[in-house]
Amino acid sequence: MVSVAQPCTIEAKLNPRPRRRLSSTPTPQWDAIFQQYLGYSPGGYAYCIGQNGTLVDSGSWGYARMPQDTSDGQGIPFTVDSRCNLASVSKTVTATAVFKMVQRGWIKSVNQQFWPFIEALYPNLQPAPGVKTVTIAELLTMTARLPENGTLYSSDSADGFVEQYLGSNGVLPRQLYVYSNTNFTILQAMIDSICQQQGLTDYVSWVQSEILTPLGIDTSIFSPVPDDPSWATLSYDPSSPEAQGYYWPEMQCVGPGGWISSASALLTYLMGFRDNTVLLPEYSDFMMQRMLGWYPGATTYGLAYHHNGGLTQNVGSLSMGLSTGIIQLPNGYDAVLLSNKPVDDIIGLMLEAFDAT
Template sequence: MNSFFLTRLRKRLYASPTPIHPVFVRCFLLSALAGLLFGCSVINLDDHTIPATQRVQEAVDNVRADLEKDLQKQIPSLNVFLQTPTQTYFASSVAAGRQPVTPNTYYRFASVTKTFTATAVMKMYQDGWLDYKAHITELIPGTNQPYVPVTPDWNIPNKSQITIEQLLQHSAGVFDVDNDPVPGFNGESYVNYVLSRDSTHQFTVEEMLKPIIDNQLQYFDPATGYHYSNTGYIILSRIIERVYSAKSGSAKTFADYLYDHITGPTSRVPLPISFPHRTDDVQLPQPNVASLLWQTTGRLDSFGSVNMSGHVGEGNGYSTMASLNTYVRSLMRGENVLQPQTVKLLQTDVSVARPTYGLGTSLFPNLGYGHNGAIAGYLTLMVYDPITEVSLVAMLPFWDLTQGVQGDTSFGKCFNAMYNAAYAARAALGYPGKP
């Protein structure tokens, strides 16, 4: 299996597609896409006889039709789940002959996982299990064990200077072996290189840190910049694992903590959300939607089964749009595992270099707090707007990499269509749409 599609463009998604968000240095949104997003989204609400549900459906239909026309390709579906203070709406716009997605259709939500990782860290902080301001070399409270191992295979650059908070903010300078080319691996990221040669490979954290240590890779000294890093969140997943193991007195995994405390049947808001970490755990539950991806070569691939062992804590989650909506809505309203004052810490604009990225969340104008993600042909957005009390999940199971340098242009059109659908659905109900 060619793993190129897993990580190649993922790091470039996590800025808001609006002019108030400075984007990554190498991000394709810097130029070509910016112009697509600066316009206004206006929905005609003069005819109040059109039911609200129909207005939302038509708004999403129009965005999908525009994307099909622009790409000259059939778009399988474009989907929006939206909840206001009084109503819930769902629109699945599908191509002719295709079955609509439902609110309970499973799919992979990629880097939206980071919000769950941040929630886990802050729940541990709230419970007194860790100090998110602490350096990763400090001891776990009440134990003689540090947050990360004291072994040579953890001697990454600036290890003693990195804090848990900086990992959450992407301000630790940890090199991303999932997205950026690593010396000695044919100009590819480490994850891509390995998966393209063995799709069943079982990754470990230590293995993924080895290229960083061997080449002394870093972006900058901790707290001196911003660079999105999946590897930083993989380190956070190990910290969660170590803290939970120490507190429970038995070996635990990242997935164990999320199941036991964040999403499972004993959590405050139980939801069918999973975070696979084994190389043999590749199947989505039924019903699910497979993604479609046009490769740079013009070949059309479809994906459902994916090895997520190289994405633990940063992009390995899957669930449904309805469940993600319930999660982000309850979380941001202080009705889930985090108390309102702890939720504020997630939302705080704490990064000097990137003031709109807090602890595992971004702030998207007229959409609210949340995260987006992309993996294996899936695009997703999960947000909650505290001003309007509107939560929203958008999902497009389609990538096109046939236009532009390395597919950036056509991929960007897909990415923007997801946002356009989110804004259009809001505007159809009279809420502020695209800025």
């Protein structure tokens, strides 16, 4: 089975905890903290750090493919240019794609109900009870009252999956926050519908043309299309360093978890919020501060805004996985960390590295 990690909103429980700095200027210890907690076989990791829109630090360790997964037995190193599935970090991309449509004026407010924007995609669908009452903001904040659904892989297209889901899953009146991938697949389908009404293509091409290309990001690197299985980054189980890794096929439900990127390209995306290339500040600030696809975190120097991601796949007795995290931090810092093995509380670890001395 495939599962996706829940968003992490608590401090890392690391022992010993790094001593806090009391000065007004952070001196993060990225490499030392990451090496201490992630520098073990199997797999590897890569991180990139920006400050005020400029790359100021980066590093990597270990393997994207372990030696047992290469024909020459040498392995493939994990570098800042290694592509890795972003898992739920993809949700920030989808949230940003929604706000690009708000900025364009195609959506007046995320407090509008989503159904009028998507119904043209499903002219013959009678939605289940209560579906028409759900707002875009409720989908973004996981308060849509719709039944939890973690689907990333579908035998149908994403739009076909959403049609089936909305026709058979009514709202649960007393349900509040429930983390559900399908909320963001619905947003993917909504963007598909709006694009078609505007004479454009679909969700993926909207993200590419409106978010990635303006930032100069190579859309073959930051893409939902995986690398070839013979050389793609694989996922590993830390309990079994000698086991072969797991390959993640392409996901139909890209919006909640299907984007793939390198650490370097992902940092370029994240830093794009600093210079307003991605969104005007009134939209990006509103999106992050209202937790519309993002989550808050606390540091010694102020609030941070982040999202983590994780995938696990059970293969026999093994649990293959990966963990990802992005954070917009105080003092102009942006941080990206990708690992092709499960990391307990990856956001907490990144916050510790930022606050450490």
